[in-house]
Amino acid sequence: MSRSLVIFSHGKESGPWGIKISALATVAQNREFDVESIDYTDLTDPEARVRRLVARCSGEARPIILVGSSMGGYAATVASRQVKPAGLFLMAPAVYLPGYAETDPMPRAGQTFVVHGWDDEVIPMANAVRFARRTQARLFLVGDDHSLTGQLRFIEELFRLFLDRLKN
Template sequence: MSRQPYVCFSHGKESGPWGSKISAMADLARDRGLEVESIDYRGMDDPAARVAKLVAHCQPLQKPLVLVGSSMGGHVAAAASAQLPAVRGLFLIAPAFYMPGYEALTPTPRAARITIVHGWRDDVVPVDNSIRFAREQRAGLHLIDGDHRLTDHIFEINRFFDWFLDDV
């Protein structure tokens, strides 16, 4: 098994596999010599189907994994981590946890390290949801002055991602 982690990105419901945040983080990971992939979930609204697709993609890999997800993609990455044996880390951006009517579906992840970045002004996924999740999972949490998309904060996100990769 290769010692270098394979970084796999999961985009949000309204996004695509190579949006601005994922592209910036992928460039950073590639600059570190890491292999990256971003799964295309467009047209798939069911989170369970997205989790199954991510697990099917990652299961045959003989590499430690770093799963990165934004919004619904954060939920997908965390849920998939519970089904994959070699997840070194989860890096989650405004993950869709504890959403009204779906609280029971919030996953219990399995990863050596979990870090969350969330915007204080998020009007889609309440910041309190990430605070709660971080407390329950003993995850790292970075709160920044941004909205749900955090597109104006790519530099900060990459700085946190770079530090995260140092530890995984």
């Protein structure tokens, strides 16, 4: 049986191998998942990011897990309706924001975890609560800002739990 593939989608101001993605990729590799991180640095339009992610997943035979941070969380959520991943792990997802085509994105995934900082200065914490309530996602609010790097060890532990639940 082939290994599941974890595909990471970074945020607007970061890159494909930033601090969070690099740390979580190591967690996934240690759990025998294959990993990829899509480079969106040439795309500022969230819908173009969704299209790139869907195109990458098209025809993929392995089970897919989507991980997204901020705008990457939006892209992973919207793409999940077509990709139908086994899991969706979102960090400070850009949901319910002006300027995005999908004002109320509804994911389609086997399991959804959302991590959001209480002190997020970019995306209001209330947006994550609303999204989790509406989609029945598991929500984890942590004492951090939008970057979530102050809670990276906890997020790594949470990601281990998330991946282990997908394997069982």
